Amino acid sequence: MSDMLALAVGNLLSPIILFFVLGFAAAFARSDLSIPEAVAKGLSLYLLFAIGFKGGASVAAHGIDATLLLSLGAGIVLSFAMPIIAFGLLRLMSGLSVTDAAAVAGHYGSISIVTFVAASSVLQGAGIASEGYMVAVAAVMEAPAILSALWIIARFGQSSAKMESGLIREILLNGSIVLLVGSFLIGWITGDEGLDMIAPFIVAPFQGVLCLFLLDMGLVAGRGLREARSVLRPALFLFGVLMPPIGATLGLGFGLLLGLSPGGVVLLMTLAASASYIAVPAAMRVALPEANPSIYLTLSLGVTFPFNLTLGIPLYLAVVRALTGA
Amino acid sequence: MSDMLALAVGNLLSPIILFFVLGFAAAFARSDLSIPEAVAKGLSLYLLFAIGFKGGASVAAHGIDATLLLSLGAGIVLSFAMPIIAFGLLRLMSGLSVTDAAAVAGHYGSISIVTFVAASSVLQGAGIASEGYMVAVAAVMEAPAILSALWIIARFGQSSAKMESGLIREILLNGSIVLLVGSFLIGWITGDEGLDMIAPFIVAPFQGVLCLFLLDMGLVAGRGLREARSVLRPALFLFGVLMPPIGATLGLGFGLLLGLSPGGVVLLMTLAASASYIAVPAAMRVALPEANPSIYLTLSLGVTFPFNLTLGIPLYLAVVRALTGA
Amino acid sequence: MSDMLALAVGNLLSPIILFFVLGFAAAFARSDLSIPEAVAKGLSLYLLFAIGFKGGASVAAHGIDATLLLSLGAGIVLSFAMPIIAFGLLRLMSGLSVTDAAAVAGHYGSISIVTFVAASSVLQGAGIASEGYMVAVAAVMEAPAILSALWIIARFGQSSAKMESGLIREILLNGSIVLLVGSFLIGWITGDEGLDMIAPFIVAPFQGVLCLFLLDMGLVAGRGLREARSVLRPALFLFGVLMPPIGATLGLGFGLLLGLSPGGVVLLMTLAASASYIAVPAAMRVALPEANPSIYLTLSLGVTFPFNLTLGIPLYLAVVRALTGA
Amino acid sequence: MQTHQAKRVEITIEAVMENRLTKALLDAGVTGFTILPVLGGSGRSGHWSREGQVTRAGGMVSVICIIRPDRLDSLLEAAFSVVDRHIGVVSVVDCEVLRAERF
Amino acid sequence: MQTHQAKRVEITIEAVMENRLTKALLDAGVTGFTILPVLGGSGRSGHWSREGQVTRAGGMVSVICIIRPDRLDSLLEAAFSVVDRHIGVVSVVDCEVLRAERF
């Protein structure tokens, strides 16, 4: 227990978390600190590019594990299933309408890549290895949750979600997925030789770029929370901190079942625990415009993301350590 | 032959090419992956800054070769002459109007700096040195081709190209030339000491930045090609892959005549083979608005650039190796 | 004397200065070279992030000096006092109205962070250490000068500066101050461990990024000067090069009095000598819209900044060397 | 100079709907349009700003379309079919244009 | 389609004044506005451009506000109270809108 506390405090005092907190505090103090949209997008492209490539290069170095395909399958199942759990929980706990609850649920089935990156960086700091292909698992978990959410609406809602032609293609080929998967494949193809070539760009400065990006996430999350305080009723807040451990537990189960390495289990838990803030909100605006974006963005960015970043990840790591003795 | 094939395959499987292909494929699949304009411009400024500075520092380290001035002269002659060849070829092969043919011709006399950078990076990978001042040759080859194109119009066309005051200054002082030449001079002045200071910024991460930039080039080229497929008749496509080897042959002749190092010859071939996509299109929009930009941009970015990147550069290198035994 | 000359020439031939000169020259030649606003802002955020963090990490490494608080106090006093001196000088020397003179004076009490960075980099090149907390001194010197300027207006002017609610908060929480102080604190908290993590991002490439940023400063300063030549009467120009040494002298006095290290004295001189171009202009547009921005921006960016960069900093260093034998 | 009557339609709409809107406009026979970026705004659904955004859900764009008056109705119907369920503002102004043959 | 009379007010103002202006507009009962970025411009106080700028003092933004005609006067007064001492341009155009209940 006291070890876990030390770990949690250590994690809380890492530059990555502290820059997130700085952004959050600056937003709440109504400072005009801000990162231009183009720069924020550039940082996000960099992270996807780097994390995808490194994952692929690691697969090239360690060979494919027999569990690669099973892990991808587990990711897809989790992404399809978690929105249903989330929806049930929301309908029980909160007074959200079917539409809003389904939209929120979709976010929790999908994943947040920066939470994944933060967990990888904690693992790296602790010297714990993990499967390179977890990046690919992250990629396949982005989209199924959206289909789940739309199915929920079709099944339980009055308002008809518009599953128009084009939307599915848009979801599957959204920029983050393409860049992540593409970089993963290129890293895999070019292997160590490729990694050597671009390591000074994607390895050494990675943590620093991540700090700047988390500063931006803090600013955006803080501003969102400040503006949307009113929608954040206690029941919703509670959902935002309860759903991650539930997802993580499912991730833990699958991870142990598949025999992933301790690091891999932590990452799968983190993926399951995290909530989307890029792909799913965009899909929801198109397909489910009646759902209130302040609710799902505030929950995902303003509650669950900070929760995972600060408490969730060290908790998942501690659990895996306790169970596997890693 | 089988060596050349191996080289070509090796080149095709480098991260640089693969990221270009990723961008191209994403554009054709109509993914919404995109790099913000400001970030793309930032990456392009970085490349000019780095390549110029390194060229200058290399001149400072190795002294000026007696052939520096002759090489600059050769570059200028090539840039003036190639549009005339290209124009003749286009009028023979394609049904393009005088105006469109002249505009395209202007692009092929000038150069593409990112093709030059890609060739430098292939040379570096193969451990072949080259003259640092080839960067200056690249810079002087940008503009003369534009004057050639306008002269062709004045000589053969009905429509009068507007050589208004200000245009020449605009061409000579366009941002890319100024940054490239300026960085070259600063690299030269500050030499190894200067290079040591900023090497961690312009040397180590260079290849990684180049990958991101080529991803963007792939996206832009792919989107351009998708939209402008209709203008790309077979004769034009053929021109787009024939003109580069013709230019390269001229570059080869001049390079051998001047006694450049094998690496220098490859770079001069690449410069002659490449087609502009920054400076010349802008000048043509001002001076020759009647020319159809889809034609010249599609040829330059959508055909000749990918050709040089994937097949041209390994071919030019193989030829030089065969001839000089390097 | 000849040493000082050598130092001055050495300084003038550093890449940092030469890129500033390149930008300046490109602007005067009316080249269209330009750095997108978002990229320029991104570079500026990077510099604040890096310089703040390194300052904090250095405090963590060397412990707090007994003089930390005194130095902060000295900074605040300087920032409050210098506008009054500047105002007196301007009213004596130039025919500026009270409003314009007060606005200009406010700029000279405050500081320019990039001048501070340039001085740090000169010190680093010369192998002279300095107190890490000088970054914090820089931060506290940003705002008091604004209050001084508004007080001057209230005391001597007809036009009433609008000290509306909100302005003070805006000034104290402006983005640069928050990022600088926040990064300083995070650097302090995480210390060497934190620095190790992100050093490849904020230490190694720092000088290169600074070159690009100074290119942009040169472009902006050159363009400003070209457009606003008419406002720059000789008396104003004279003020722009006289005020920095006056400020530096005050900084020297305080620095010696406090017993700062030679490097620390140079930095305090530089801070006192520099003039704001980010925080103060924005505050003046809000509170004193009648003051002519061409005057204060041209003086600060077009005269005093280049003066400090090229002549001022080597001069301040030479003086400190002469006095302390460092 | 000789000018011609036309209508200037301005549609401010979520960026995620941009392609669907422009497709509907082109299908309705519009000959061209121009897209302006939007920095931020405020309305019944609250305040928003593009600063620091990485999500693609947040922003809006403004689509400007100049057309011959007789085409206004089909354009508005096309626009309405897209903006109907979405947030967004449509406004129409009388204007005069040079080179009427373009519209 | 059924459209309704409205006014389209466009206020080009220094970016540093943006928050003060939008606050004044909301206080004056405006239901929404849209903010467009401005790249550069020229006027009595000279020429400016956003390129390469790091200072926050330089830029401008354009605030677009569509309102019911009877609210125009209070809006203009609110706007004027902010732009009065500042540089900036206010213009008003008659327009027609869909979904009038929003304004």
Next chain:
Amino acid sequence: MQTHQAKRVEITIEAVMENRLTKALLDAGVTGFTILPVLGGSGRSGHWSREGQVTRAGGMVSVICIIRPDRLDSLLEAAFSVVDRHIGVVSVVDCEVLRAERF
């Protein structure tokens, strides 16, 4: 509030022609203008977008110019002399302005 009749001219033109256009406008006696960025568009010469562009040939900008009605003709002639051979759209709207002395 007291407002005055004016004209709002909007010229959407290739970015490479921006300086030539604004110079022509100033030569024609215009007292100011505002330049808005353009993200993309569509017309007879096809579809374009700024995303990822590094070439300077591709983009457009929108120049807004508010003037006294009696100056409209000389402005339009100046504008036309520049856009004539180039792609671009010119539209004029009646508007009312505060602070008429500026125009």
